[in-house]
Amino acid sequence: MSTPFKITLWVVMTLALAFGFFHHLVDPAKMNFERLHIFLFNLVSGGSIILYYTEGRRTASLRVQAFFLLSIVFAAAAFFQCYMLTLFLPLLLALIVESIRIDSFGSILPKALFTLTEPITRKFHQASLFCLSLGLIISSFAILNSEFTHWFDLRMLTLDTFFLGYSFPVSLISLSVIFSMMKNHLPFPGPLFKEFSFWAINLGVIIFFLFILCGWFLPQVFISLFLFFSVSLILYLFWKEGTRLQQKAFLISGIFFLIITSITGIMYIFLEFSPYYESRYAIPLIRLHAFTALYGWNLSGLAVISRYEDFPIQLHSSRVILLHWVTVLLLCPLGYFYPPVAVAAVVCYGILLSILFFKKGTVDQQMQA
Secondary structure, three states: OOOHHHHHHHHHHHHHHHHHHHHHOOOOOOOOHHHHHHHHHHHHHHHHHHHHHHHHHOOOOHHHHHHHHHHHHHHHHOOOOOOHHHHHHHHHHHHHHHHHHHHOOOOOOEEEEEEEOOOHHHHHHHHHHHHHHHHHHHHHHHHHHHHOOOOOOOOOHHHHHHHHHHHHHHHHHHHHHHOOOOOOOOOOOOHHHHHHHOOOOHHHHHHHHHHHHHOOHHHHHHHHHHHHHHHHHHHHHHHEEEEOOHHHHHHHHHHHHHHHHOOOOHHHHHOOOOOOHHHHHHHHHHHHHHHHHHHHHHHHHHHHHOOHOOOOOOOHHHHHHHHHHHHHHHHHHHOOOHHHHHHHHHHHHHHHHHHHHHOOOOOOOOHHH
8 A cells, every 4th residue: 555545544534533522622513523423434444445455456546546535525525414416426436336346356246145165255355345335325315315305204214324334344344354364274164154154244234224224122132142143253263263463463353342342232222222211321332332343343454454465564563452442442432521532532543543554564573473
């Protein structure tokens, strides 16, 4: 990845977190920065890194640059509620994603996802691209329905609902890297576990999303517990069968973030449907859930794939991981309520990103040993 592209990503991703604390400066009723907080990280940065990683070039291609710029315009249009722009830009972005997916996987329809011969890592990779383009297309429909036509009474199907939709492709590309680092030939029932993990994650999240739209309590609890155990299975497989490389430490840390995300999600479901639901209890929990999902789990995967060709790199991995956990689990949730801590969170996050993007070196001898 070229230095100018890394600098650009560093600026955008740091701004993404900073916008999550702008409610301290601007009344959210007048101007809500939540969309920029989410979209700049998941869609702009995450989507661009996924496309860059898929093409496998040393520098970002014209298609990746076009996606990056147009997704920024889309994020800004969503923030300023320019819904005519947000109606058509997702379709153009989806065309860019699909052109890269078809060039990389050689098929208009993702038929390889349904074959047993396709490696799981490639299945997760193609699913990431397909879900990114599908999420963009559905978001365009959601805007058309909620802001213009009102054909269907789908109160939950709005642009903001697709915070999850733009996060999911980043999760899938991270899982693709995780499975690429596992041994190719696992003893039975390892291959079955890998195939099960792919379908459990993909179908589980899609079904969970549908249950959220329907507002069903018990199905949400069931599927969230199912996803929790599926993630735990992936952690077990990766811990036992993953190749001992420096990337493994970052990705295992990321999976633990994902497990915390699952637990906080389950807790929120019970709280939301309980008679004791109050916003003062819900807001801290949902903030912790969001920070661990975006800036914990998703960042771990993006950090690895953005410098995938550079590993092993000279990093004091335990210190970097510790900084990551302190920033995400302590500073960010507290910063949502206390402005001075918010400043500390953004500063620490910027330092963390600079280490992950720009740290030079060839080998971390302690990690290699």
